[in-house]
Amino acid sequence: MSAPQQPATTDLDDPVDLPDADEASDDPVVEPVDPVTDGTDEADEDEDEAQDEDDEEGSSGDDLLVREGDVAGDYLERLLDILDKDGDIDLDVEGDRASVAIVGGRLGDLIGPDGATLEALQELTRLAVAQSTGVRSRLMLDIGGFRAKRRADLTALGSETAKRVAQSRQPERLSPMNPFERKVVHDVIAGVAGVRSESEGEEPNRRVVVLPDK
Numbered sequence: 001m002s003a004p005q006q007p008a009t010t011d012l013d014d015p016v017d018l019p020d021a022d023e024a025s026d027d028p029v030v031e032p033v034d035p036v037t038d039g040t041d042e043a044d045e046d047e048d049e050a051q052d053e054d055d056e057e058g059s060s061g062d063d064l065l066v067r068e069g070d071v072a073g074d075y076l077e078r079l080l081d082i083l084d085k086d087g088d089i090d091l092d093v094e095g096d097r098a099s100v101a102i103v104g105g106r107l108g109d110l111i112g113p114d115g116a117t118l119e120a121l122q123e124l125t126r127l128a129v130a131q132s133t134g135v136r137s138r139l140m141l142d143i144g145g146f147r148a149k150r151r152a153d154l155t156a157l158g159s160e161t162a163k164r165v166a167q168s169r170q171p172e173r174l175s176p177m178n179p180f181e182r183k184v185v186h187d188v189i190a191g192v193a194g195v196r197s198e199s200e201g202e203e204p205n206r207r208v209v210v211l212p213d214k
Contacts, residue, residue: 061096068098068129068139075128076102076141079121085110098139100125107144115150118143119178140180151184158188161210166194171211176201182208 069091080087086105093099102110111118122141129137142148157174165172174185182199185208189197198209 062093064133064135065093065096065098067133068137069093069100071129071132072098072100072125072139072141075125076100083110094140096138098129098137099142100139101142101145103144110143111146115146118146147180150181154181154184155188158185158210159192162189162192162195165210165212166192169212171209173200174208174210176205176207178204182206 073089073091076089080102085107087102087107088104090101090103091098092101109117110121112120118141121143122139125141126137126139129139140147154177161172161174177185186197186199189195189208189210194213196211196213198211199206200209201207
């Protein structure tokens with residue numbers, strides 16, 4: 001679904017401040033690490049949880065995700081108007097979460113350094129959705145294709161790291177990532193034979209460790 005945006009026609013006296021950006025982490029790099037033996041939990045905040053639902057419950061869940069997307073779209077449309085930004089809102093459902101993307105226009109300042117502003121806007125959008133639906137939202141926001149490109153880069157990184165670990169049998173640690181980024185890497189590692197992945201550390205320094213299977 002796409003809702004073309006028009007520049008706002010109302011002059012605003014006061015500038016609009018965006019949320020403070022989270023501290024950005026460096027791009028993932030590979031570092032050698034001693035084998036992890038503490039059984040660190042690899043389940044991150046945004047990792048999928050196993051669910052056993054019947055058809056009726058599944059349908060109800062889909063309806064909720066569609067509603068989440070609609071609420072998020074309205075919220076972001078108003079934000080674009082306030083900021084006098086041009087952009088289209090694309091709504092979708094991916095798996096068990098709503099997905100919203102702002103595309104077109106000059107959107108770089110809504111992404112911020114290493115996606116820090118994007119992360120803050122995603123949290124604000126989730127809060128707006130939760131306030132409307134009464135349910136905690138796991139909605140995913142992308143702006144200007146930033147997250148899609150990041151996913152592709154992390155997929156390549158995870159695949160290359162998994163191959164090295166499978167051959168060398170030596171664990172490797174990646175640099176700190178947010179929950180979305182760790183989820184992408186965990187999914188890649190899960191599809192490679194002979195290796196496994198865990199998460200270690202505390203936010204905002206939580207990271208993925210790739211280890212050989214025992």
